[in-house]
Amino acid sequence: MDTKLTSASSVTSERSRTAAARQRRSAKKHKKRLGRTLFRLFLLLVLLAVSAVGWLFLTPSGTNIRYLAADTLITTQHRYLAKYIIGQAELNRRVAEYQKQFDDMGVEKDRHQITLPPPAVEEAKPLVQVEDISGAGYKGFLMIVNDPTKIRLGVPAVPGKGERVLSMVQRYGAIAGVNAGGFADPNWEGNGFQPIGVVISQGKVFYDDTGKSKTTQIVGIDKNGKMIAGRYTLKQMQDMGVQEAVTFQPRIIVNGKGLIKNAKDGWGIAPRTAMGQRADGAILFVVIDGRQPGRSIGANLYDVQQIMLKHGAVIAANLDGGSSTMLVKDGKVLNKPSTKSPEGRYLPTAWLVFEHPEEAHIANVWAGLRPQDIDPAKW
Incomplete structure (x- = not known):
């Protein structure tokens, strides 16, 4: 046997064993370093979490x-x-x-008056104008209805089931629509048929669960086109000539002044719908999308109040928002509601704008039904 070959083979084998041992030691060191790094990262995360909790609860x-x-x-x-x-x-x-707070905001007597433009001026302006609005974290629309006497309150067609705003606009032949009052919504899966409070359409009481002597906060319009918002009894509403109304709150502007002091009192961030009126009678609808990170998170009521004041509102009130927020114009949904369906929820009421409101035939879908007879969870 060649001793040189044997010696070379031994050297090669020894080198291989040395390299393998070196690799094992390197792997162990790498694992230790990785372990130390992960442990430090864990401690850092714990420290950050403790600091965050401390900041949230102690500052x-x-x-x-x-x-x-x-x-x-x-x-x-x-x-x-x-x-x-x-x-x-x-x-x-x-x-x-x-x-x-909401109750208190509805108490002050509203003294605002409106002066509608002469018919010639009124006819020269478009009935409905829509503008984009935006702010820190939100996007939405301002819809201006220049003639308040052309607004009616729409209701569903079928007993036991609410109706989407788009459907109401199309069925009644309206040119625009906005969601209106709130409704009973058991487990947040209600059918949208049972309103809360009162519903008045064309001067007739369609629905009332307040009792004859109780008050409720309404958002509405009287027979002359003046917006009414605040706390009233049903008799007071009738004496004031309220033509269209739903129950909702709070009133956020009265006699030209905002009632919400700052964003801290703005009742959180959410999709919003609100209604206001300028001194010239024009009705303002603010519709803000929300719950859509990257596009529009939503707004608080202080934001809505400031938008209304900026656009000249002398009175304004909150309407049902959240998943109900909806704006329809010319047969299309303009906003992006925070619902699975792009056409929004089933609702009991909607503000509808007509070129010829006298041709709108809105029937009382709750006729003959008592509030206690309605199952708001049954479809």
């Missing part, structure tokens, strides 16, 4: 963020989740506090 700015998040959840079907942010007792207190 004024963090507390404001918590309450903003809670207020936003309160406006959704997941209201119960707010208790994990501020606690159940604080959630109950918060809701009660807002309700009291």
Whole structure:
């Protein structure tokens, strides 16, 4: 046997073993370094989480963020989740506090007057104008209806089932429509048929669950085109000549002044719908999309109030928002509702604009039904 070959083979084998051992040691060192890095990252994340929790619960700015998040959840079907942010007792207190504020905001006597332009001037302007609006985190539309006497309140066609705004616009032959009042919505899966409060259309009471002596906050229009918003009894509404109205709250502008002091009192971020009126009688509808990160998260009521004031509103009130927010013009949905269907939810009422409102035949779909006879969860 060749001793040189044997010696070379031994050297090669030894080198291979040395290289393998070196690789194993390198792998172990790499694993240790990776382990230390991951451990440090874990500690950093824990530290950041503890710091974030401390900031949220122990600092004024963090507390404001918590309450903003809670207020936003309160406006959704997941209201119960707010208790994990501020606690159940604080959630109950918060809701009660807002309700009291909303009640107080509807008390001041409204003294605004409107002066409609002469017919020739009125006819020279388009009946409906739509403008884009936007702000920090939201996008939406402002719809101006220059003749308030051409607005009617539409209702569904079939007992036991609400109707989408687009469907109401098309069925009644309206040129535009906006969602109006709220409704009973068990488990957030209601059929949209049972309104809350009152529904008045063409001067007739279509629905009333308030009782004859109780008050409710309404958003409506009287026979002369003047917007009515605030807390009234049914008799007061009739004495005032209210022609079209739904129950909703809060009133956010009265006698030309905003009632919401700042964004902190704006009741969270959400899709919004609101109605207002200028001194020349023009009705303003603000429709803001929300719950769509990257496009439009939504707005608070202070944002809506400021938009209304900027555009000359002397009175304004909140309408049903959230998943109900909807704007239809010329047979098309202009906004992007936060619903699975691009055509929105089934609703009990909608504000409709007509070129010839006298030709609109709106029948009382609740005739002969008592509130207690309606199952709002049954389709």
